[in-house]
Amino acid sequence: MNTQYFATVARGLEEIAAQELQNLGAQSVKVSFTGVYFQGDRELLYRVNLWSRIIFRVLVPIAKVKSFNSQQLYRSVQQIDWAEYLDPDMTLAVTCSGKNKQLNHSHFTALQVKKAIVDQQQQAFGQRSDVDTEEPDLLVNAHIDNNRCVLSLDSSGGSLHRRGYRPAVGLAPLKETLAAALIDLSNWTPELAFYDPLCGSGTLPIEATMKALNIAPGLNRDGFGFQNWLDYDRDLWEQLLTEAQDQQKNHLEVPILGSDRDPEVLQQAQENAENCQLHDYIQFLHQNLDQAEPPAKHGVIICNPPYGERLGNTEELESLYKLLGDIFKQRFTGWTAYILTGSKHLSKKVGLRTSQRIPIFNGSLPCTLLKYELY
Numbered sequence: 001m002n003t004q005y006f007a008t009v010a011r012g013l014e015e016i017a018a019q020e021l022q023n024l025g026a027q028s029v030k031v032s033f034t035g036v037y038f039q040g041d042r043e044l045l046y047r048v049n050l051w052s053r054i055i056f057r058v059l060v061p062i063a064k065v066k067s068f069n070s071q072q073l074y075r076s077v078q079q080i081d082w083a084e085y086l087d088p089d090m091t092l093a094v095t096c097s098g099k100n101k102q103l104n105h106s107h108f109t110a111l112q113v114k115k116a117i118v119d120q121q122q123q124a125f126g127q128r129s130d131v132d133t134e135e136p137d138l139l140v141n142a143h144i145d146n147n148r149c150v151l152s153l154d155s156s157g158g159s160l161h162r163r164g165y166r167p168a169v170g171l172a173p174l175k176e177t178l179a180a181a182l183i184d185l186s187n188w189t190p191e192l193a194f195y196d197p198l199c200g201s202g203t204l205p206i207e208a209t210m211k212a213l214n215i216a217p218g219l220n221r222d223g224f225g226f227q228n229w230l231d232y233d234r235d236l237w238e239q240l241l242t243e244a245q246d247q248q249k250n251h252l253e254v255p256i257l258g259s260d261r262d263p264e265v266l267q268q269a270q271e272n273a274e275n276c277q278l279h280d281y282i283q284f285l286h287q288n289l290d291q292a293e294p295p296a297k298h299g300v301i302i303c304n305p306p307y308g309e310r311l312g313n314t315e316e317l318e319s320l321y322k323l324l325g326d327i328f329k330q331r332f333t334g335w336t337a338y339i340l341t342g343s344k345h346l347s348k349k350v351g352l353r354t355s356q357r358i359p360i361f362n363g364s365l366p367c368t369l370l371k372y373e374l375y
């Protein structure tokens with residue numbers, strides 16, 4: 001039986017996320033703002049959680065109820081039979097997105113939904129679920145849209161950008177999902193060498209290697225929301241895990257490289273690669289950009305140089321962007337290079353003609369992915 005799902009995704013990545021979902025077998029795929037609707041069975045739900053490189057989470061909508069104000073929301077939520085999804089010995093958390101005139105404080109709205117659920121449990125069983133905001137067994141999302149509220153179960157639990165190989169630290173690392181999306185947008189294929197000469201904590205080379213070796217990005221995660229659900233199908237999940245492990249490759253055709261001048265972030269990159277057992281596949285070099293050399297005749301460079309005041313002063317940044325342009329032109333003939341930046345002013349300093357400019361959001365920051373064909 002097919003169910004309707006909703007994948008949440010970063011702004012601007014809806015179209016490539018839809019393509020990815022289609023490739024994974026999703027049906028009736030429909031793009032929306034920061035999300036993609038699709039249909040499929042339970043196997044697809046598990047498969048998308050395990051294999052998607054670009055989306056944040058998959059929500060399973062269970063009801064759309066009236067929610068003019070908090071009293072109406074409380075009553076509507078109580079009409080849903082929560083025993084179908086939640087035992088009192090399971091923990092619970094509720095998040096809220098969207099708002100209307102009366103329900104304009106998401107924390108309060110979430111509390112109201114939680115209260116309606118646990119009050120129902122208390123009446124029915126004389127016991128109620130404890131709240132655990134860190135690792136709940138059931139994570140409910142309440143999305144307010146005008147006078148309606150869509151209640152969904154979050155099948156992913158934590159966001160899927162947390163692959164499990166990188167601790168939540170670092171200077172300005174790219175989200176893993178954004179790095180994977182940039183690689184997709186570049187049309188890089190594993191027959192081409194890959195190089196990030198400003199690799200920081202190594203997100204781009206690591207995501208490229210995972211793609212090249214056909215490693216499911218969810219394999220290193222601690223767990224997924226649906227694994228704590230009452231209808232969890234362990235056999236199905238284990239079958240998908242075995243299938244993913246069998247499909248993994250153990251050989252790269254071409255070099256994948258990252259380099260950075262900062263020894264500390266490079267150490268972090270090395271550790272991240274070790275955390276996902278990819279350290280034997282990626283070469284990390286401690287060097288300044290001016291020492292960058294192509295590891296093959298053809299290949300793809302993707303990098304995100306710093307561009308904000310926080311990460312460097314203007315003069316220094318201007319010379320970094322100019323150096324990027326010089327190095328591309330002088331040493332990387334036959335390659336295609338991409339720069340993700342949020343600064344128009346700095347992008348002009350590269351001094352090369354772009355063949356494409358793709359608008360992208362890095363979190364809430366509007367950026368552009370600049371493409372350079374280096375003849």
Ligand SMILES: C[S@@+](CC[C@H](N)C(=O)[O-])C[C@H]1O[C@@H](n2cnc3c(N)ncnc32)[C@H](O)[C@@H]1O
Pocket residue numbers: 170171172173174175197198199200201202203204259260261262265287288289290304305306320
């Ligand atoms: C915005 S961060 C890249 C983040 C990276 N994509 C990640 O996911 O962690 C920019 C990186 O450029 C490096 N960098 C800046 N100037 C450099 C230079 N001249 N040579 C080499 N690396 C440089 C910094 O050390 C920093 O790690």
